[in-house]
Amino acid sequence: MNRPSLYTSLSPALLHLYNVRDCVVVVIDILRATSTIATALYNGAKSIIPVDSVEKCMRLGRDMECITAGERDGKIAEGLQYGNSSFDYPRNFIEGKILVLTTTNGTKLLHMAVAKGATEIVTGSFLNFSAVCNHLIKEKKNVILACAGWKDKVNIEDTLFAGAVVSRIKEHFEINCDASQMANCLYNNAKDDLYEFMKKNDASHYHRLTNFGLEKDIRHCLTEDLANVLPYYVDERLVV
Amino acid sequence: MNRPSLYTSLSPALLHLYNVRDCVVVVIDILRATSTIATALYNGAKSIIPVDSVEKCMRLGRDMECITAGERDGKIAEGLQYGNSSFDYPRNFIEGKILVLTTTNGTKLLHMAVAKGATEIVTGSFLNFSAVCNHLIKEKKNVILACAGWKDKVNIEDTLFAGAVVSRIKEHFEINCDASQMANCLYNNAKDDLYEFMKKNDASHYHRLTNFGLEKDIRHCLTEDLANVLPYYVDERLVV
Numbered sequence: 287m288n289r290p291s292l293y294t295s296l297s298p299a300l301l302h303l304y305n306v307r308d309c310v311v312v313v314i315d316i317l318r319a320t321s322t323i324a325t326a327l328y329n330g331a332k333s334i335i336p337v338d339s340v341e342k343c344m345r346l347g348r349d350m351e352c353i354t355a356g357e358r359d360g361k362i363a364e365g366l367q368y369g370n371s372s373f374d375y376p377r378n379f380i381e382g383k384i385l386v387l388t389t390t391n392g393t394k395l396l397h398m399a400v401a402k403g404a405t406e407i408v409t410g411s412f413l414n415f416s417a418v419c420n421h422l423i424k425e426k427k428n429v430i431l432a433c434a435g436w437k438d439k440v441n442i443e444d445t446l447f448a449g450a451v452v453s454r455i456k457e458h459f460e461i462n463c464d465a466s467q468m469a470n471c472l473y474n475n476a477k478d479d480l481y482e483f484m485k486k487n488d489a490s491h492y493h494r495l496t497n498f499g500l501e502k503d504i505r506h507c508l509t510e511d512l513a514n515v516l517p518y519y520v521d522e523r524l525v526v
Numbered sequence: 527m528n529r530p531s532l533y534t535s536l537s538p539a540l541l542h543l544y545n546v547r548d549c550v551v552v553v554i555d556i557l558r559a560t561s562t563i564a565t566a567l568y569n570g571a572k573s574i575i576p577v578d579s580v581e582k583c584m585r586l587g588r589d590m591e592c593i594t595a596g597e598r599d600g601k602i603a604e605g606l607q608y609g610n611s612s613f614d615y616p617r618n619f620i621e622g623k624i625l626v627l628t629t630t631n632g633t634k635l636l637h638m639a640v641a642k643g644a645t646e647i648v649t650g651s652f653l654n655f656s657a658v659c660n661h662l663i664k665e666k667k668n669v670i671l672a673c674a675g676w677k678d679k680v681n682i683e684d685t686l687f688a689g690a691v692v693s694r695i696k697e698h699f700e701i702n703c704d705a706s707q708m709a710n711c712l713y714n715n716a717k718d719d720l721y722e723f724m725k726k727n728d729a730s731h732y733h734r735l736t737n738f739g740l741e742k743d744i745r746h747c748l749t750e751d752l753a754n755v756l757p758y759y760v761d762e763r764l765v766v
Contacts, residue, residue: 296680299539303678438543440536442704464682467727468712475711487707 292459294431294448294466298395299438301430306404309428312418312451313399313409316443317491318370319392319434320517321507322355323524324414325372328513330381333523336393340365343388353380356388360494363388371503372413372513384523391434396519399432407519412447412480412508417516419454429459431466442472442489443508446480449473480508532699534671534688534706538635539678541670546644549668552658552691553639553649556683557731558610559632559674560757561747562595564654565612567766568753570621574764576633580605583628593620596628600734603628611743612653612753624763631674636759639672647759652687652720652748657756659694669699671706682712682729683748686720689713720748 290309295301314320323334337343340356340363347354347367355368362369370389387393392409399407406427410418422429431451433444449469452461461467476483481504484492495504506512515526530549535541554560563574577583580596580603587594587607595608602609610629627633632649639647646667650658662669671691673684689709692701701707716723721744724732735744746752755766 296536297540299543300537300678300680303539436704438540439703440540440705440708442708445704445708461728462730462733463679464676464685464727464730465680467729468680468682468685468708471715471727472708472711475715487704487711488701489707490702490704493702 289458289460290426290428292429292431292452292461292466293463294433294452294469296433296440296445296465297435297438298398301398301402301432304430306399306402306430309406309430310422310425311399311404311407311430311432313392313396313407313432313434314444314447315389315392315395315434316411316447316507317495317504318372318507319387319389320409321411321413322370322372322375323387323409323517324411324513324515326375326380326385327517327524327526328515329375329377331375332382332384333525334517335384335386335523336396337386337388338394338397340388343386346386350384352384352386354386358390360498371500372506373503391436395432395434409517409524410447410451412450412510413513414515415450415510417514419451421516423455423458436491441491442484442487443491445469446473446476481505529698529700530666530668532669532671532692532701532706533703534673534692534709536673536680536685536705537675537678538638541638541642541672544670546639546642546670549646549670550662550665551639551644551647551670551672553632553636553647553672553674554651554684554687555629555632555635555674556651556687556747557735557744558612558747559627559629560649561651561653562610562612562615562627563649563757563764564651564753564755566615566620566625567757567764568755569615569617571615572622572624574757575624575626575762576636576764577626577628578634578637580628583626586626590624592624592626594626598630600738611740612746613743631676635672635674649757649764650687650691652690652750653753654755655690655750657754659691661756663695663698676731681731682724682727683731685709686713686716721745
């Protein structure tokens, strides 16, 4: 039986090593772009337009009367209305609306994948873990798990999510990829309590967000299937 | 107390994220460049000249009457005399001689570090694990553990060595680096039997070298302190 391949790119700076054409690219930015994307769409957002600059975000916001949101270095970017937290997007606020979003790492990686010729892009987070895994199993196409990291450095939480996916779907794929095996091993160490694992291992993002008082956000973003939809990228926007 | 910093670069393609100046860069290519370097120097080689091309290796071999060695894609490169195995360099062969070496990943990474302005470069392998750790503790300078990986992809064995170093010396350093924490976690899972861990996790290099019949080489390269010297780079060559 010929199984499709699965690779993990631990940083945007490693994405060029993988052929993103003709496969499903899963963009992963656990804290917090892809968690927020899943939440907003789960709560009824019409679509999310990921953009790569604050300026473009503001311009689209004016032109299309949509909600502008995003962060730089973990804080709401100047000139934008909302931040990059799932809690900013409850149903009674976001339902039926279009969200324009820009973030330090996640939206940049998505555009990088597009530029490299990716034709099928979905976003993954623990909040929509099962939806992503079920889709990958059903599609039977090659998969690249693309971690956003932090300014091209690898990070623990995106790697943990890649490991969770590997752990769940590995029987369906041919995995000749040390990064995937390492992610899987890391996840198996952490799965009993992902939050505690991040804290114990001094995850840099744990410190960054905890300094901003966002422990609740982190715990939320590490919880499986609270917003179990499959955001996919089409016509320059994410929809379900 | 101000402790020096420690970072791990999991791939040469990530090295640009770290400031290699004014710190100790440990070049890591467990299978097999840095293991071979430690062995040859331990067995009395006068020096090792790492070069980045087979042609340069052959030219130096002619000009300086030294031993030329190296591999491309895991096999002895055409035109060179010897390969990249520790077992090629027993004392009765290498003592007092100069070795010119070129490899797929390790020697390239070393030259990359030099080009980026690194002024203090040592090479690390399990064979000279304690010598490296003791040096890093004694120096009290910032450290970058630079993994060679395989053609810019991260690999398990170089990450394991980085993790072993982190595990041994972490009390002496400030570690705000997810890659280092991940490596440490991986090593703690693997340390009881590194060879078995690589086999169990389908390490790509395990397969590559096992296909060439090099299981004995792998086991050797995963053994601590069999060639416990500190190779450092000075005047374009490695010496102890």
